Structure formats: structure tokens, C-alpha cells
Amino acid sequence: MAISADLHALTRSRAWVRWLKRLWANDHIILGGLAILIGVAAGLAAIGFRYGIDLFRALAYGNWIVDELFNSYAAQMPWWRVLLATTLGGLAIGLFLRYAMPDRKPQGVADVIESVALRGGQLRATDGLKAATLSAASIGVGASVGREGPVVHLGASLASCLAGWLHLGRRLTRTLLGCGVAAAIAASFNAPIAGVFFALEVVVGHYALSAFAPIVIASVVGTVISRMHYGDFPAFILPQSYEIASFWEFPAFALLGLAAALLAIVFTQSVAVSAKLFERAKIPVVLRPAVAGLAIGCIALAYPEVLGVGYEATDKALQALYSFETLVILLVLKVAATAICLGAGFGGGVFSPSLFLGAMLGGAFGIVATQLFPELSSGSGAYTVIGMGAVAGAVLGAPISTILMIFELTGDYELTIALMVATAIASVVVQQANLASFFAWQLARRGVNLRRGQETEILNETKVRSLLDSNYATVTPDAPFAEVRDALVRAPFGELLVCDGDGALRGTITFAELAHLAFDSEAQEKLTAEDLARKRPPVLLADDGLSTAIRVFQTSAEPHLPVVDNKQSRRLLGFVHEHEAMTAYHRALQQVRREESGDP
Secondary structure, eight states, rough: OOOHHHHHHHHHHHHHHHHHHHHHHHHHHHHHHHHHHHHHHHHHHHHHHHHHHHHHHHHHHSSSHHHHHHHHHHHTTTTHHHHHHHHHHHHHHHHHHHHSGGGGGGOOOHHHHHHHSTTTOOOOOOHHHHHHHHHHHHHHHHOOBSSSHHHHHHHHHHHHHHHHHHTHHHHHHHHHHHHHHHHHHHHHHOOOHHHHIIIIIIIIIOOOHHHHHHHHHHHHHHHHHHHHHOOOSSSSSSSOOOOOOGGHHHHHHHHHHHHHHHHHHHHHHHHHHHHHHHHTTOOOOHHHHHHHHHHHHHHHHOOOGGSOOOHHHHHHHTTSSSSHHHHHHHHHHHHHHHOOOHHHHHOOHHHHHHHHHHHHHHHHHHHHHHHHOOOOOOOOOHHHHHHHHHHHHHTTTTTHHHHHHHHHHHHHTTHHHHHHHHHHHHHHHHHHHTOOOHHHHHHHHHOOHHHHHHHHHHTTBBBBGGGGBBOOOEETOOHHHHHHHHHHHHHHHGGOOOEEEOOOOOHHHHHHHGGGGTTOHHHHHHHHHHHSSSSSSEEETTTTHHHHHHHHHHOOSSSEEEEEEOOOOEEEEEEHHHHHHHHHHHHHHHHHHHHTTTOO
């Protein structure tokens, strides 16, 4: 009985071990656990980033001021203190940019997208911390930029670091980056739903359940961390609930969408012009933020609303506290201020400026619409909300997540239909103008094509060495004609490889090289394999990716290519056949299509 009981207990313990092993081998379980860790890390990072902004603002302006009160505080400061803070702060930013940042440029959402498309989601945590420091300091000294881009980059960097430690593959790393992005946005804006869809829409690129579930978990955890610290409050408090007054108002919403598209295009092009002007002016990188800071400080002396993320001014626009003239002036000045800051190299994002611009545009549009058709208008405040979503959606190139984000930021459900109409029209118009988003424009400046880049990255995961065929025939360079002829007859694929004593490839011989000597017996006695060989045949390197192999096959028109270890030693490793490369190419493209369609 005792032996039977022991065996039964042993069997049960082994069953538990097998169950635990299956559990550990399940990607969904692993991703769920990692999503919780990333949600906590990104949530804490978002909170820390906001405190970093407050710290740098306290250093620059001499007092601890939150975003929502910064513009009013700056309006009461002496003019010289504002100019000193923005100019000297810009100089400090320039020094940090010059000596600490990779490539001497700030980093943000575009770098996350590029990493996913081209580098398998690889981001360095140190670069993320540097970028966050640069952006927190930029916003703290008054730069007219947003805080969402740095938080997204920081969350993605932490997730990429964890994926690197665990040596995860490209697909899992990509999902973890989505978790970091979702948690960062959710914690920063108290918008968990929008965080999920922004990560899926912009970073991951599909809505497969394998990615959706862990991203939702990370977003919820990030939101919980944020609410435990700040409480559950929307970013903007609406003075009232809005309702659509009449369905005859929808043409006005559509017209506002068109205006938002034009504003988004002008905004993006203004940043492009600003960047080009700073480059052409030959101003050193270290001085550009200081020059921009002086310009922003001068603007802020009359309109301090342009400083920082601008949440206070956006909130006032929602409460209809600005006149039509003030809204238009702030709209123009904010475009100029943000373009100057981003063009000069200040770190920061574009979401908060987009909300600001949308609020000013919607408020001004609403005033005109209400005066023309007072009985049909839902009120200028309603147009302000719609304008925020339309401009932000067009700038970010993420209409779905932007609609959800505006809903979560304002808590107003009644205007959702109108918001959807305006945002969809604005996004479509911007895309038809070949400006898919602000981030796509940033990547285009670097010569990055997202679709082609993603395909190339997946294709290059397959290396030439994995397709090697070791069935080949060789001869030494001093082999006589008769030996070459006999070896060529027996050679696979009708191609003979000439290799020296070290195994280095010296050339190739096919029947074409022997054809003109078929009846010249005198020449045959004098020639060796080295004399007959094609000296520099097209070759592939063992570490070449599949896209390189396909390109060489196409340009050389060869059905088989020899593979060497490197260009220096040219040690022969084997053959690669065109049909094998094309088969692998087809499999890789199928993987791309599966990921695009959301299949695991």
C-alpha cells in the first residue's frame, strides 16, 4: 500500500510539473504576465515624467507649477524672467542635445514606429531615459510641445529592454512594445481605451487577439497606477453636456473636418519649413534651441498661452472664455511657436499642441456657425470638442484612437457621432494629400518607407546560410584542362568552383567557358582551371538577408550562386539556388500578410 501511495504521489507531482511546463511554454500566459510588469513600469514612468516636467519648471521659473496653471503664472512674471527661462533653458537643451542625445536629435513616437518596422522593436532603455529627460526639460522651460510623444517612447523603451533581456522574437517584442505604448498613454491621459487602440493602430498595426489581450492588460494596469496617484479625473472638465441640436448641423461638422485637415497640413508643413530654415541658417545644433527659446519668450510676453503643453488655454477654449479674435490669434501663434520649437530641436510631442490647435479652430468655427444659424447650432463649446478630435486625428494619423481619446478626455458621449464625422473627413483629406500623419512625415524625411521597411525586416530575418546546399564540385587553380573537363561533367548544376588550398573561391567554370576550346587540342594542353575560370563571379555572403539574395539573383540572372563567408577571405561555404530563395521569399511575404491581417 505504501509503495502504491508513493507511486500515485509521484505521478501527481509529475503531472503538475508537466502542467507547469506547458503553462510556461504558452505565449499568451507569458505575455499576460509581462504585460502586467510593463503596465506597472510604464505607469510609474509616466508619473515620474510629469514630476520631471514640474521639477524643471521649478528650476526655470522659481516655483512648483502644474501644467493647468502655468500660463496664468507666466503672465504675472516679469518679462525678463520669462525671456531668461526660455533662452537659457534653450541653451541647456542645446548642450544636452549636442553631447548626450543619439544623432543629436530628440526621439519620440516616430522612432518607436521605425524601430518596429526596421529593427525588430529594438530600443535602448538609456536612449529612452535621455529622450524623456530632454523632453521634460523642454516642456519645463516653456517649449511649445506635447508630453505624449516622450512618454510613448519611454514606455516602449522599457518594454523593448525587457524583451531584450528575455531574448524574445520579433513578434513578441512587437507586442510588448505595444503594451508599453498603451500603458504609457493610459497612465498619462487617464484614457485606457484610447491607449489600447493607439498602440494597435500606430505601433502594432493589427488587432489580432494575441496582441490585443496583453495590450489591454498593460493599459488597464497603467491606468490603475495613474488613478491610484492622481485620482479618476478626465484631463478636461466640460462646463456642460452637449447634444446635437439638429441633424441639419452635420454639413457644418463636415466643413469643420475640412478646416481641420487644412490646419493639420499647415501645421506639419510649418514644422518642415522651420527645420529647413534652422538647417540653412547654419546655426550650430547647440544654439538652435536657445534661438527658438528667445523667440518663444518674445511671443509669450504678449500671449503666455503658447508656453508649454497649453492645457490651461485648451480648457478655457472649452469653457468659451475666448473671443473670436483671441482664438484666431492663439491658433496662428501656436502653430508658429510649435513649429519653431520642433524645428530647433526641442524634445516633445505633437498631441497636446494638436488639441490646442483643434480647440482654437473649433471654438472660432463654432462662434461663426452659432451666429449664422443660432437655432441649428449645438454651441461653440461643442465645436471646440469636435475640432480637438479632428485636428489631432489628422495630425497623428490615428482617427480611431483619437476619437476614443477625446471621448475619455472630455467624458462627453453625445458628440461622438459628430466627432467621428469630422475626424474621418479630416484624416481622409490629409491622407489624400500624401501626408498620412506627422509621424509618417518625420520618417519620410529619414527615407523610411514603413510598408517596405517592415517587409524588408522580415525578409532579412532569413539568412543565406540557412539555405546553403553543400553538394558542389571543386578543382584547384592549377588543375589541367582534362581534369577540369571530367570534373565539370560530374559537377552538380553544371558549374565547377575553383578554390585554392585555403578554400577561398577563385572563380567558377561552366560549359560556356569550355565551348570555344572544344576542338583546340593545343590550347587545351596549356590551360589550367585558373585560366578558364570566370574570375569575379557574383557571390552571396553567408549573413546576407533574403532580400539581398533575391536582388543579386535578379541582377545576375544566375540560377545558382556560390556563398562565401566574407568578402576578404572568400572562403567557400556552398551554393544557394534561386528556386530555394524564391520559396523562402514567398513564405516570408506570407508571414507579412498574416501579421497585417491580424492572424497569429
